[in-house]
Amino acid sequence: MIKLKGITKTYYRGKVETPVLLGIDLHVREGEFLAIMGPSGSGKSTLLHILGLLDRPTGGSYRLDGIEVSSLSDDELARLRNDKLGFVFQAFHLLPKSTALDNVLLPFTYAGHFPEDANARARRALGRVGLEHRLHHRPGEMSGGECQRVAIARALVNDPEVIFADEPTGNLDQRSSLEIISILQGLHAEGRTIVLVTHDTAVGCMCRRLLRVVYGKVVSDEPVAEPTVALQQLQTLKEAAK
Amino acid sequence: MSLAWRLLKTAVISLWAFRSYAALMMIGLIIGIASLTVIHQIGQGAQQVVSSRMASMGFGADAFYISSGGGRLGVRRGMKRAITLTPQDAASISQVDGVAHVVPHKNVARTQVTAGGNNTNTRVRGATPGWAAARNWPLLQGRFVSLTDIRQSARVAVLGTTVVRELFGDVDPVGRRLRIGRTPFIVVGVLKSKGSSGWRDRDDIILVPLSTATKRLSRDDKLSGMRVTMTDASRVEEVKTEVTNVLRENHSLLPGVPDDFLIITPDELMKLITRQSRSLVAMLTFVSAVSLFVSGVVIMNIMLVAVSERAYEIGVRRAVGARRRDILYQILMESLIVAAAGGVCGLLVGLLLSYLATWLLAIPTAFSPTGFLWALGFSAGVGLLFGVAPAKKAAGLHPVEALR
Ligand SMILES: Nc1ncnc2c1ncn2[C@@H]1O[C@H](COP(=O)(O)OP(=O)(O)O)[C@@H](O)[C@H]1O
Numbered sequence: 001m002i003k004l005k006g007i008t009k010t011y012y013r014g015k016v017e018t019p020v021l022l023g024i025d026l027h028v029r030e031g032e033f034l035a036i037m038g039p040s041g042s043g044k045s046t047l048l049h050i051l052g053l054l055d056r057p058t059g060g061s062y063r064l065d066g067i068e069v070s071s072l073s074d075d076e077l078a079r080l081r082n083d084k085l086g087f088v089f090q091a092f093h094l095l096p097k098s099t100a101l102d103n104v105l106l107p108f109t110y111a112g113h114f115p116e117d118a119n120a121r122a123r124r125a126l127g128r129v130g131l132e133h134r135l136h137h138r139p140g141e142m143s144g145g146e147c148q149r150v151a152i153a154r155a156l157v158n159d160p161e162v163i164f165a166d167e168p169t170g171n172l173d174q175r176s177s178l179e180i181i182s183i184l185q186g187l188h189a190e191g192r193t194i195v196l197v198t199h200d201t202a203v204g205c206m207c208r209r210l211l212r213v214v215y216g217k218v219v220s221d222e223p224v225a226e227p228t229v230a231l232q233q234l235q236t237l238k239e240a241a242k
Numbered sequence: 243m244s245l246a247w248r249l250l251k252t253a254v255i256s257l258w259a260f261r262s263y264a265a266l267m268m269i270g271l272i273i274g275i276a277s278l279t280v281i282h283q284i285g286q287g288a289q290q291v292v293s294s295r296m297a298s299m300g301f302g303a304d305a306f307y308i309s310s311g312g313g314r315l316g317v318r319r320g321m322k323r324a325i326t327l328t329p330q331d332a333a334s335i336s337q338v339d340g341v342a343h344v345v346p347h348k349n350v351a352r353t354q355v356t357a358g359g360n361n362t363n364t365r366v367r368g369a370t371p372g373w374a375a376a377r378n379w380p381l382l383q384g385r386f387v388s389l390t391d392i393r394q395s396a397r398v399a400v401l402g403t404t405v406v407r408e409l410f411g412d413v414d415p416v417g418r419r420l421r422i423g424r425t426p427f428i429v430v431g432v433l434k435s436k437g438s439s440g441w442r443d444r445d446d447i448i449l450v451p452l453s454t455a456t457k458r459l460s461r462d463d464k465l466s467g468m469r470v471t472m473t474d475a476s477r478v479e480e481v482k483t484e485v486t487n488v489l490r491e492n493h494s495l496l497p498g499v500p501d502d503f504l505i506i507t508p509d510e511l512m513k514l515i516t517r518q519s520r521s522l523v524a525m526l527t528f529v530s531a532v533s534l535f536v537s538g539v540v541i542m543n544i545m546l547v548a549v550s551e552r553a554y555e556i557g558v559r560r561a562v563g564a565r566r567r568d569i570l571y572q573i574l575m576e577s578l579i580v581a582a583a584g585g586v587c588g589l590l591v592g593l594l595l596s597y598l599a600t601w602l603l604a605i606p607t608a609f610s611p612t613g614f615l616w617a618l619g620f621s622a623g624v625g626l627l628f629g630v631a632p633a634k635k636a637a638g639l640h641p642v643e644a645l646r
Pocket residue numbers: 011012013018020038039040041042043044045046047
């Protein structure tokens with residue numbers, strides 16, 4: 001589904017060149033749950049932005065569903081983002097003035113045509129992340145964990161092929177983090193493809209495959225032997241709190 | 243439908259979030275559009291006054307007026323004029339194809355008029371039976387000059403209300419005697435009051451039969467002017483040309499010699515009157531154009547600031563699939579809505595101001611729906627034009643940079 005070959009990215013600021021990705025090869029198959037780990041500044045976000053068609057690589061080849069992405073126009077990339085990809089960011093990136101429901105409806109606004117059942121689908125997505133009781137709350141009226149669940153619902157609503165998450169638990173406490181990961185694990189169990197960036201080893205161990213990136217290079221790529229089940233951790237945490 | 247609705251809702255929500263900016267953007271437009279509206283309303287009011295006055299002077303769209311003496315409309319007033327038109331001219335003109343009626347009249351020099359012990363100085367005019375009807379000037383009592391009066395050069399007089407007040411006070415004047423100069427007359431009717439037309443009291447007049455005026459009150463049978471009615475309003479220009487030829491021939495004017503008469507069409511009179519207010523309106527229009535331009539620049543700059551403050555929101559939209567042009571349209575839509583809202587507010591303020599102008603300063607104003615459309619169109623145009631730069635800036639943002 002995703003095939004990267006020798007992907008490089010260099011930032012140019014004036015005459016200063018910052019090489020960030022130094023040739024990444026990666027193959028992600030349908031239904032995988034991949035974690036990209038690495039120290040801060042190693043280029044994880046840059047890689048995820050390229051994977052998510054938010055940015056273009058400086059060199060190399062990226063095939064998404066067999067299509068060479070570099071041959072596509074900006075508009076076509078936008079259409080693909082809308083159609084096939086979902087995003088979850090560390091800072092949630094919700095529209096602060098819009099309700100949870102309106103935030104989740106946002107992708108439909110740019111879907112070319114607004115589906116008849118948009119509202120029902122948005123409610124279903126919010127139900128999927130356990131927020132059916134927060135439809136008309138604005139981000140300011142919700143906790144960080146709830147905001148991130150709205151963001152997941154937004155990523156989910158268009159039924160994407162891949163969900164990308166950049167440090168989705170980075171701004172959350174342990175319990176909210178576990179809730180988020182358990183939702184992602186549930187989505188994976190349903191057969192969705194998920195690519196997640198984290199620098200938290202505990203989170204990395206909850207995925208199925210672990211890719212380590214250091215200074216723009218892949219240093220290891222192996223399956224996770226026994227992924228931790230977030231739901232169990234959550235239960236343990238709740239019991240400990242009692 | 244649902245999508246358009248959502249886009250509109252999006253724009254309104256964003257604008258509401260940035261309402262203090264939106265208010266700032268609208269102020270300039272409100273001032274500009276309000277002043278444009280006032281100008282327009284005053285212009286409309288003046289036109290209405292002009293056309294109602296012209297109607298009362300007997301100027302319909304299907305008539306024109308021929309005045310003795312040459313010169314140009316608008317610069318003749320107060321000039322001593324040669325009296326050049328003759329009854330023969332009136333007869334020739336009534337033969338011209340397309341002419342329905344010719345209503346001539348003759349002004350006699352201002353004359354001393356006496357009745358009982360009272361006297362006054364007033365305009366005396368010789369007229370034909372068609373005169374009052376041509377000017378929509380109804381009688382208050384008695385009757386107007388009749389054909390029999392004309393035939394007999396009867397010494398009968400129809401008075402304006404000012405003359406009645408001066409000579410008879412509250413007494414019913416019909417049937418009473420008066421003297422115009424030395425000639426005795428009998429009052430047969432009184433004209434309804436027309437009020438003053440700005441520079442003269444139109445009720446300060448005495449009408450006598452045209453033949454009486456030429457034979458008994460003056461030494462010649464020349465005419466001061468005549469009103470010509472067309473069978474068809476669309477033929478005014480054509481008839482005017484033909485009448486000019488007829489009159490030049492009657493007066494034996496060689497080519498190159500200027501006309502010794504003046505034909506005044508309603509069109510020309512309207513133009514003359516609007517020309518007088520044109521420089522004022524032009525100045526006000528310039529002022530409001532400048533204020534509209536300034537408000538456009540203000541809109542542009544505030545939108546530019548707002549766009550950089552909203553980079554994050556734009557990044558979010560791009561991330562979920564908005565194309566550059568979706569962002570472009572969104573920002574344009576917002577500036578359009580702000581501008582149109584400013585235009586509507588300006589229009590309301592302008593309507594209020596012109597109402598106040600009428601109420602407090604007695605300046606005539608009139609509402610016109612085309613003015614309403616103009617105001618909306620103008621402000622929407624300003625919004626679109628000056629929204630382009632901010633919209634392009636917003637659309638040009640890189641999604642990742644915007645989200646940072
Ligand atoms: N727009 C940019 N211009 C210049 N350097 C950048 C830009 N974006 C990121 N970088 C640099 O690229 C490197 C990798 O950034 P990033 O991908 O965000 O790392 P990570 O997500 O792994 O912490 C960092 O050193 C960062 O400073």
